[in-house]
Amino acid sequence: xxxxxxxxxxxxxxxxxxxxxxxxxxxxxxxxxxxxxxxxxxxxxxxxxxxxxxxxxxxxxxxxxxxxxxxxxxxxxxxxxxxxxxxxxxxxxxxxxxxxxxxxxxxxxxxxxxxxxxxxxxxxxxxxxxxxxxxxxxxxxxxxxxxxxxxxxxxxxxxxxxxxxxxxxxxxxxxxxxxxxxxxxxxxxxxxxxxxxxxxxxxxxxxxxxxxxxxxxxxxxxxxxxxxxxxxxxxxxxxxxxxxxxxxxxxxxxxxxxxxxxxxxxxxxxxxxxxxxxxxxxxxxxxxxxxxxxxxxxxxxxxxxxxxxxxxxxxxxxxxxxxxxxxxxxxxxxx
Amino acid sequence: xxxxxxxxxxxxxxxxxxxxxxxxxxxxxxxxxxxxxxxxxxxxxxxxxxxxxxxxxxxxxxxxxxxxxxxxxxxxxxxxxxxxxxxxxxxxxxxxxxxxxxxxxxxxxxxxxxxxxxxxxxxxxxxxxxxxxxxxxxxxxxxxxxxxxxxxxxxxxxxxxxxxxxxxxxxxxxxxxxxxxxxxxxxxxxxxxxxxxxxxxxxxxxxxxxxxxxxxxxxxxxxxxxxxxxxxxxxxxxxxxxxxxxxxxxxxxxxxxxxxxxxxxxxxxxxxxxxxxxxxxxxxxxxxxxxxxxxxxxxxxxxxxxxxxxxxxxxxxxxxxxxxxxxxxxxxxxxxxxxxxxxxxxxxxxxxxxxxxxxxxxxxxxxxxxxxxxxxxxxxxxxxxxxxxxxxxxxxxxxxxxxxxxxxxxxxxxxxxxxxxxxxxxxxxxxxxxxxxxxxxxxxxxxxxxxxxxxxxxxxxxxxxxxxxxxxxxxxxxxxxxxxxxxxxxxxxxxxxx
Numbered sequence: 109x110x111x112x113x114x115x116x117x118x119x120x121x122x123x124x125x126x127x128x129x130x131x132x133x134x135x136x137x138x139x140x141x142x143x144x145x146x147x148x149x150x151x152x153x154x155x156x157x158x159x160x161x162x163x164x165x166x167x168x169x170x171x172x173x174x175x176x177x178x179x180x181x182x183x184x185x186x187x188x189x190x191x192x193x194x195x196x197x198x199x200x201x202x203x204x205x206x207x208x209x210x211x212x213x214x215x216x217x218x219x220x221x222x223x224x225x226x227x228x229x230x231x232x233x234x235x236x237x238x239x240x241x242x243x244x245x246x247x248x249x250x251x252x253x254x255x256x257x258x259x260x261x262x263x264x265x266x267x268x269x270x271x272x273x274x275x276x277x278x279x280x281x282x283x284x285x286x287x288x289x290x291x292x293x294x295x296x297x298x299x300x301x302x303x304x305x306x307x308x309x310x311x312x313x314x315x316x317x318x319x320x321x322x323x324x325x326x327x328x329x330x331x332x333x334x335x336x337x338x339x340x341x342x343x344x345x346x347x348x349x350x351x352x353x354x355x356x357x358x359x360x361x362x363x364x365x366x367x368x369x370x371x372x373x374x375x376x377x378x379x380x381x382x383x384x385x386x387x388x389x390x391x392x393x394x395x396x397x398x399x400x401x402x403x404x405x406x407x408x409x410x411x412x413x414x415x416x417x418x419x420x421x422x423x424x425x426x427x428x429x430x431x432x433x434x435x436x437x438x439x440x441x442x443x
Numbered sequence: 444x445x446x447x448x449x450x451x452x453x454x455x456x457x458x459x460x461x462x463x464x465x466x467x468x469x470x471x472x473x474x475x476x477x478x479x480x481x482x483x484x485x486x487x488x489x490x491x492x493x494x495x496x497x498x499x500x501x502x503x504x505x506x507x508x509x510x511x512x513x514x515x516x517x518x519x520x521x522x523x524x525x526x527x528x529x530x531x532x533x534x535x536x537x538x539x540x541x542x543x544x545x546x547x548x549x550x551x552x553x554x555x556x557x558x559x560x561x562x563x564x565x566x567x568x569x570x571x572x573x574x575x576x577x578x579x580x581x582x583x584x585x586x587x588x589x590x591x592x593x594x595x596x597x598x599x600x601x602x603x604x605x606x607x608x609x610x611x612x613x614x615x616x617x618x619x620x621x622x623x624x625x626x627x628x629x630x631x632x633x634x635x636x637x638x639x640x641x642x643x644x645x646x647x648x649x650x651x652x653x654x655x656x657x658x659x660x661x662x663x664x665x666x667x668x669x670x671x672x673x674x675x676x677x678x679x680x681x682x683x684x685x686x687x688x689x690x691x692x693x694x695x696x697x698x699x700x701x702x703x704x705x706x707x708x709x710x711x712x713x714x715x716x717x718x719x720x721x722x723x724x725x726x727x728x729x730x731x732x733x734x735x736x737x738x739x740x741x742x743x744x745x746x747x748x749x750x751x752x753x754x755x756x757x758x759x760x761x762x763x764x765x766x767x768x769x770x771x772x773x774x775x776x777x778x779x780x781x782x783x784x785x786x787x788x789x790x791x792x793x794x795x796x797x798x799x800x801x802x803x804x805x806x807x808x809x810x811x812x813x814x815x816x817x818x819x820x821x822x823x824x825x826x827x828x829x830x831x832x833x834x835x836x837x838x839x840x841x842x843x844x845x846x847x848x849x850x851x852x853x854x855x856x857x858x859x860x861x862x863x864x865x866x867x868x869x870x871x872x873x874x875x876x877x878x879x880x881x882x883x884x885x886x887x888x889x890x891x892x893x894x895x896x897x898x899x900x901x902x903x904x905x906x907x908x909x910x911x912x913x914x915x916x917x918x919x920x921x922x923x924x925x926x927x928x929x930x931x932x933x934x935x936x937x938x939x940x941x
Contacts, residue, residue, distance in 0.1 A: 299816075300813050300814060300816070301812060301813055301814060302804055302807070302811045302812060302813060302814045303812075304814070305797065305800070305801055305804060305814045306801070306804070308790070308793060308797070309790050309793065309797075309801050312790040312791060312792050312793055313787065313788075313789070313790050313791065315786065315787035316781070316786075316787045316788055316789060316790060317790070317801075318747065318768070318769055318770075318787075319742075319745065319747055319769050319779055319781060319787050320769070320773070320801060320802055320805045320856060320857075321769050321770045321772065321773025321774065321778075321805035321806070321808075321860070322770065322801060322804070322805045323770050323805075323808050323809050324768075324770070325768070326808075326809050381790070381792050381793075382792055
């Protein structure tokens with residue numbers, strides 16, 4: 109029993125196994141869908157899968173960075189929608205897109221900063237701090253800007269919306285381009301930047317990171333501001349694509365869980381310290397293929413939720429089995 | 444003695460990862476006997492008790508209860524044989540009442556509050572305890588909590604009660620009461636083992652005494668056969684007479700200006716008015732028992748834990764400092780090598796080069812945006828050579844290194860910061876014999892390079908081998924200071940215990 113596990117995990121403790129299981133399942137799904145579902149195995153559908161998963165990948169990058177640092181950002185979707193709302197209000201009022209973007213960027217950075225301040229300085233658990241800020245942001249925006257409504261429509265003719273939902277060059281849509289940029293930025297942060305190395309250190313052993321003199325507070329700020337930026341980016345892409353900002357994305361909660369699902373399925377343990385961009389891609393690949401295949405088979409959204417829920421449970425059970433509880437998790441908790 | 448022992452260990456060995464915590468120790472406990480277990484920290488007393496209580500299983504050897512060979516899988520197997528252990532950190536559930544705590548683990552599906560309370564009250568009265576059974580355990584003092592644990596053992600009809608340092612947190616009157624209670628249980632035929640650092644307690648209150656050192660049995664016999672000096676000699680052994688590496692008078696300080704001075708540091712209940720100075724170019728050893736507040740004061744100096752409000756002052760090279768985060772202390776050139784490397788020493792899933800590189804990176808704080816990976820790798824290779832860290836490759840995760848190599852990585856992670864002052868907290872704990880000598884050599888060399896070194900160790904031979912100046916801590920205060928030439932194991936131990 110132990111042998112095949114140690115064989116695969118020579119590099120580190122049980123990090124790669126879940127990743128390989130998920131990859132194998134994805135490949136199997138692709139084969140099954142190709143054989144049974146009409147129109148799955150076409151170049152056009154591959155493009156659809158790619159552009160449909162752009163905002164999920166962007167969000168997952170933010171969440172992955174947070175989780176690697178042994179945090180959790182439950183305000184990710186609230187920030188995404190709030191960012192899109194702020195941007196839309198300025199665009200609909202005919203302000204220049206660059207100014208709208210800068211103002212929104214600053215506002216969302218502030219939310220990320222507030223999260224980080226609560227977590228690093230006030231020392232509130234990340235789960236509670238971000239849950240509270242998610243509710244606060246959602247409430248504030250619905251109250252002040254939407255006046256209790258759920259939807260905010262974007263003018264389809266605005267050049268910013270046209271740009272965000274169009275192509276940056278033939279064959280490369282803006283969402284996919286932004287996705288690639290975010291992936292590259294995440295890789296840069298995690299691999300080359302001092303903050304990235306500190307993120308791994310904090311996730312692996314927070315007390316050791318603190319005692320070694322690493323700037324844990326500053327790094328927490330970097331982490332949550334980065335997450336807020338990815339949320340904003342995803343918000344712009346998805347609202348431009350659908351022509352509206354919809355607060356029900358926050359209130360029904362499924363998107364948030366889908367993002368966590370991607371991260372966990374990709375093989376990034378919730379206790380942090382491990383994971384890379386590759387894990388995000390592995391996780392998204394499974395969810396995107398599953399989602400696309402189920403849509404092509406005309407599954408209802410309820411049925412899709414049910415199946416995704418099942419996948420999440422299996423993934424978490426597998427994660428627990430492959431990364432068993434130890435004294436470390438007992439002292440710091442699971443999240 | 445022709446009586447049959449209730450508990451007997453026959454040449455029992457217990458090893459943790461290749462290190463023997465106990466080495467072929469034989470031990471006998473007779474019914475109605477109070478047996479004292481003495482020895483330095485790490486001598487194997489707790490391991491011996493845990494073996495009997497079924498918390499750990501022996502690697503080798505036989506455990507007999509009433510002559511029968513038993514193999515305990517878990518503490519509940521031991522309690523089925525009437526063996527109860529009362530831990531130093533009491534194991535009561537603070538939110539439950541005294542009575543509920545006493546019944547813990549043997550409740551029926553439905554419990555009558557009144558019946559449970561009456562059963563508890565009966566036992567408490569029989570033992571002459573003035574504790575209200577309906578009171579919450581969390582609201583009791585340490586002494587009363589310990590008594591409740593003993594009452595629980597009595598309620599469970601324990602025939603063997605093991606007490607792990609029962610008097611450590613008690614006042615003299617409470618201690619007297621505890622020993623009275625033990626005597627009355629003894630009269631009922633209960634056998635008791637107690638661990639104690641106060642040698643007088645062992646001499647005055649036990650029937651027999653067993654002395655352990657380095658996991659080996661040093662002496663065992665009736666308490667009347669021992670005296671204080673004899674016990675201490677058995678505890679510290681002869682190997683101390685070996686030539687120490689330190690010159691007879693100790694290395695002189697490079698400067699009369701202390702690199703660090705702390706004055707009346709107070710922190711919670713652990714550190715109580717601690718004051719000392721550390722000079723450059725020499726090793727200042729701080730001896731003492733576990734729990735004497737040494738690691739705690741180190742963490743206060745680092746800014747890792749907060750001292751009490753107005754709880755003392757700290758000067759670094761004559762400048763008063765007050766850190767709220769270790770990052771500030773590290774930037775000022777203070778480094779701390781943790782006593783528990785797994786808990787807060789290294790990053791287990793990261794590579795050797797990442798661990799050492801992160802230590803170096805920490806020195807720059809927020810000033811470096813990008814991590815120069817090539818430079819970090821090169822530094823790591825350099826330090827791997829300097830400390831002869833043996834790893835399969837720089838990319839190997841630290842988790843798979845031996846204890847000694849892990850410890851060297853933790854040390855390298857601090858020394859790469861080129862600190863002015865390093866606090867080594869139990870630098871050779873859980874380290875293989877070969878690496879111990881190497882690590883001591885590293886500490887020595889570092890002090891000779893002109894930096895200040897604080898060595899916290901509960902192991903006297905280590906203190907004596909390395910230190911140029913020795914401070915002794917007890918209950919959160921420095922109680923004695925010895926120059927290198929004056930220090931002997933007897934004097935240090937005497938100061939640490941009294």
